[in-house]
Amino acid sequence: MDVRxxxxxxxxxxxxxxxxxQEEFGFVAGIDRTYVSGVERGLRNPTIVLAEKxxxxxxxxxxxxxxxxxxxx
Amino acid sequence: MDVRxxxxxxxxxxxxxxxxxQEEFGFVAGIDRTYVSGVERGLRNPTIVLAEKxxxxxxxxxxxxxxxxxxxx
DNA sequence: CTGTGACTTGAAGTCCGTC
DNA sequence: AGACGGACTTCAAGTCACA
Numbered sequence: 083m084d085v086r087x088x089x090x091x092x093x094x095x096x097x098x099x100x101x102x103x104q105e106e107f108g109f110v111a112g113i114d115r116t117y118v119s120g121v122e123r124g125l126r127n128p129t130i131v132l133a134e135k136x137x138x139x140x141x142x143x144x145x146x147x148x149x150x151x152x153x154x155x
Numbered sequence: 156m157d158v159r160x161x162x163x164x165x166x167x168x169x170x171x172x173x174x175x176x177q178e179e180f181g182f183v184a185g186i187d188r189t190y191v192s193g194v195e196r197g198l199r200n201p202t203i204v205l206a207e208k209x210x211x212x213x214x215x216x217x218x219x220x221x222x223x224x225x226x227x228x
Numbered sequence: 229c230t231g232t233g234a235c236t237t238g239a240a241g242t243c244c245g246t247c
Numbered sequence: 248a249g250a251c252g253g254a255c256t257t258c259a260a261g262t263c264a265c266a
Contacts, residue, residue: 085207085217103248114242119250127202129240129259130221134158144158145218148203176229187261192231200259202240 085148087124089133092147094122096140111139158221160197162206165220167195169213184212 097107104122108115113135120126121136128136130144137144170180170191177195181188186208193199194209201209203217210217 085203089203105248115249116243116251117241120241123250127204127240129200129202130158130162130206131200132241133203133221143221143223145221145223148206148216148218148221150216150218178229188230189232189263190261196231198232202259205260 083150084124086121086127088150089128089147090122090124090126092149093118093136093140096142096147097122100140107139111135113139156223157197159194159200161223162201162220163195163197163199165222166191166209166213169215169220170195173213180212184208186212 097104100107102110104118105115107113108118111118113132117126121128133147134144137147140147170177173180175183177191178188180186181191184191186205190199194201206220207217210220213220
């Protein structure tokens with residue numbers, strides 16, 4: 083699994099859990115909505131600084147967004 | 156603590172634990188020695204794809220490099 | 229062996245709009 | 248609400264010489 087895909091999947095999951103649209107999330111996180119879209123689809127390769135911006139907007143730690151889903155869960 | 160500093164500190168710690176010089180690590184990870192230097196000092200803002208390259212070279216998961224040191228340890 | 233400044237090229241990141 | 252396109256500016260990627 084590609085890191086970008088992994089990152090995007092985690093972002094989407096957490097964003098949905100918070101019941102936010104891409105636009106709303108982009109607004110609170112201070113990130114362009116088209117960029118959010120690209121990231122969630124694994125098309126973008128964000129920097130670690132941007133990654134933290136995503137994390138803060140989602141209320142989680144950065145490393146959580148790069149964590150591989152636990153198999154046994 | 157800035158993410159870049161955090162990332163760099165983790166990289167340096169892990170690299171030292173493996174007893175590698177920046178040059179040696181750069182070689183195994185396929186990253187320029189000066190780039191490694193810049194990252195370890197928190198001057199660079201690597202992308203998540205680069206971050207994974209660092210992780211692979213160090214034999215750890217990506218999220219580990221962005222993990223904040225546990226206070227109670 | 230490492231730090232550092234400088235440099236070119238490519239991609240990150242933003243903004244516009246459309247479907 | 249979200250996918251997707253183009254054009255644009257900024258900055259990261261990657262490498263060098265030198266301390």
